[in-house]
Amino acid sequence: MRPAELERITVAQAADRYVELVRARTLTGALSPATAEVYARDVATLVELAGDGTVLDDLTGADVDAILVAFARKPDGRRAGGTAGDAAGAGQSPSSQARFRRSISALFKHATLAGWVQLNPMTRSTVTARQRGGLRPERRALTREQAQGLVGAARELPQAPPERSKRRDQRTELRDAVIVLLLATVGPRVSELVRANVEDFFTNDGVRYWRIFGKGGRTRDVPLPGDVAEVLQAYLERGRPQATDKALLLSWRGRRLARGDVQAVIDRVQRRVPPDQRRSVTPHGLRHTTATHLLADAVDMDAVRRVLGHSDLSTLGRYRDELPGELEVAMRTHPLLRERPAPEG
Template sequence: MRPAHLNRLSVQQCADRYLDLVRAKTVTGALSPATAEVYARDVTTFADLAGPGLVLDDLTGEDVDAVLLAFARKPDGRRTHPESGTQSASSQSRFRRSVSAFFKHATLAGWVQLNPMTAATVTARERGGLRPERRALTREQAQGLVGAARDLTAAEPDAGRRDQRTQVRDALIVLLLSTLGPRVSELVRANVEDFYTNDGVRYWRIFGKGGRTRDVPLPRDVTDVLDTYLTTARPAAADKALLLSWRGRRLARGDVQAVIDRVQRHVDPAQRRTVTPHGLRHTTATHLLADAVDMDAVRRVLGHSDLSTLGRYRDELPGELEVAMRAHPLLRRPATGGER
């Protein structure tokens, strides 16, 4: 039911009250801290773009369209590369979902008479939501990045300042992201104690969304780099975090992109392409599925609760249809000789 009375509150007042609710849900466990952070950032941005002093109920569908378009044209502050100057399609879709959730609550709370999202006409495609680049790296690009990470573990440690001696840690970050595809929040939350050995196989117990956990076995190469990092390269610190800065503090989410960019500088320019941590999650899913790894196994590696979610992470690779047709199962020659 909708409230009987309308509260004509400003956009900023409504945003503040909504974010108080979001924070309360985080305390009770109804929302993860990462999701709450996204809502807070998007709703704060919406208030700034819409006009904090305006009455929320006075906003129309056209006003919401204008905000969505303004957000689409905003530079992506997480990246410094010219080709990534505006918001990606996924960021635009996420922002729209956050705004929609905000107005859904505003309708129930009596802050607006009618939800203006129902009259908004701007879609992701009309907002220029086509991705400028494929999110998943091609096999050659991914192998170039993984190869650069491996080379870092074999290189002599930097003889310069302590804040320059991070090669093994950087290599571990790139290898974990490229081969297991964890969410960046899962990666920076990881603790040393989350890694254990069972029957000679090293596992990572990943604490994911919604309080769910999954135990994922590490490839041998990744295990070797992990052991090297823990025994020789991890700073001595009381913090139980796996990934530490040279000062001995847990890495933040924003630090991970800088690590990837630093490793990318060692990749051959012919194989190099800008990629985000989430792009490496797409890369993991895409190449595991392209190699015919069981879909349910891939789902469990990525921590999805539903197989249908994998469709959003499976990106198209150049030439894959041609390869599939060349290896068509119905055109394989039958076995000859005495085979039965």
């Protein structure tokens, strides 16, 4: 039931009351302390963007749109040290934007029930993900030149001179090469990569395959390009630490890598790429890169779907990013204008 009378409180007052309620739910086990602090942080950001003296009920759908856009443009301080010309740290990731939207939506839902607002302004919000900023550059596909620069740097890692500060048993060049090459050429989800075990890789008729355990308990057997299979074999023979853990990717101490470790590896390999080919990219951005360049090279769409582990072709469209100059190339090689081969004899 809605309260009979509206209580006109400020955004700051509403935030304090709501956060107190959220933290109380941790005492009953309904929320984890970590989740409660995420809510508290997002609500504090709402107060900052809306103005602590603003009356909560005065916020309109347009105000919410402006807050969402402002949040999307806030610098993301978690990643720093991007190269000149890239957008590392320039704004919030799509996942952070979605989380922030969920947090303030929960606050307004409670505010509606508590009688702090007459109408939930989230129901009048019309701003789209694209208007909030869409995919960050790090999540978009690399161009062919950028991707070739990264792949080239990864392929050169096994021959790279060792760092003076590292002992032989601390070297990770082969492992780092495997990580980047698998991400860039096969396009697995980062969760699929870090879950991979040595036994998931097998050979059939001279072709090396990776049995990937994906979403929903589905598996797919993906053949590896020859160059990638060679680097993988070199890693297994002389780069992977001797350990009881069956994980494919191990730290030099013999522990399975975590998702966050993968980004650090990509960034480390990127530093070896020539500056004119270098651009920050996430593991998911490399998944976009795989899909984009396979499709741009006219690889069968269903084959690309099976490589990426999508259940249907409609999902694949979200991973196909626009490449500069691709329309010009397509029109230069138009199938209706190609010379027909001369008849024999």
